[in-house]
Amino acid sequence: MTQELLVDRLLQQVLTSPKYRSVCEDAIRYIGRTELAKRGTLKAAVKATKDKLHQIGGAYFRSTPKYAAWLDKLGAAKQEENQEKFRRLCIQFMSVHSSTFERLEELNRFYVSLFSRLPPIHSILDVACGLNPLAIPWMPISGSTDYYAYDIYIDLIEFIGNFVKLTGVRSHAQAVDVLHNPPTVRADLAFVLKNVPCFDQIDKAAAAQLVDRLDARYILVSFPRQSLGGTGEFLTRQYTARFAELVKDRHWAVSRMEYKTELVFLIDKTETRP
Numbered sequence: 001m002t003q004e005l006l007v008d009r010l011l012q013q014v015l016t017s018p019k020y021r022s023v024c025e026d027a028i029r030y031i032g033r034t035e036l037a038k039r040g041t042l043k044a045a046v047k048a049t050k051d052k053l054h055q056i057g058g059a060y061f062r063s064t065p066k067y068a069a070w071l072d073k074l075g076a077a078k079q080e081e082n083q084e085k086f087r088r089l090c091i092q093f094m095s096v097h098s099s100t101f102e103r104l105e106e107l108n109r110f111y112v113s114l115f116s117r118l119p120p121i122h123s124i125l126d127v128a129c130g131l132n133p134l135a136i137p138w139m140p141i142s143g144s145t146d147y148y149a150y151d152i153y154i155d156l157i158e159f160i161g162n163f164v165k166l167t168g169v170r171s172h173a174q175a176v177d178v179l180h181n182p183p184t185v186r187a188d189l190a191f192v193l194k195n196v197p198c199f200d201q202i203d204k205a206a207a208a209q210l211v212d213r214l215d216a217r218y219i220l221v222s223f224p225r226q227s228l229g230g231t232g233e234f235l236t237r238q239y240t241a242r243f244a245e246l247v248k249d250r251h252w253a254v255s256r257m258e259y260k261t262e263l264v265f266l267i268d269k270t271e272t273r274p
Contacts, residue, residue: 007036010036014032014053017050024153024175024176024177026180055201057198062096067156074089086166090135100135106260108138111135111140112140114264122188125183126147126150127178128192130151130156134163146170148172149161149171150173178210183215184215189219192211192220194224196242218269219269223262224263239263251272
């Protein structure tokens, strides 16, 4: 059996699992191809692929998202013109994903301090977005802003696309493996929020290549200051060093911000440092 036929079989077996049937095929194929090269059997490669998908995505969901019900509730709040209720629902739903849940305590400070460093932003790329677009109500952007959201989960991206429309911002959402099919659209700002540790589990060189290829003046790269298993200052030191690797030999201007649960670096590709 050829390698590609094995990849096809692996893909179909992974997609039969309810946990992974919403993952875009490109992501499964890339991970599956890598695991087939390392494992002795198709069965072992299927298990390893599922494990990897869990590590980079599934492990971060604190409970099962109810996208259709969420959209109904958000739509009702929007019809009622009840902005406070709309924001409360966003906070409730962001708590389902570990990445956005960790940011809730400092949600206002996070976006106010970030955007205060930037000129007016008219377009945003949100790479491996998760539920971060639910924070749009806290971002100082307008209905003329284009918001491009990308993730490997098809059902999540469908929800995000419809959610962004409710905010009045121009919505562009796509399920894609951004590491190997990075967005080519030009934007003012790109979010790469707490993604690098996940990218490193797939391909250690991919994060730097992605940051290079993103066509955005500003790129916000962040790292968690706590892991799923706990907290520690060693993570700050570890991820400071990891970021230094990402921008090694690149002369972009970089500023650093620290929050209780997040270490943030803002890259300006148009400014240079010595």
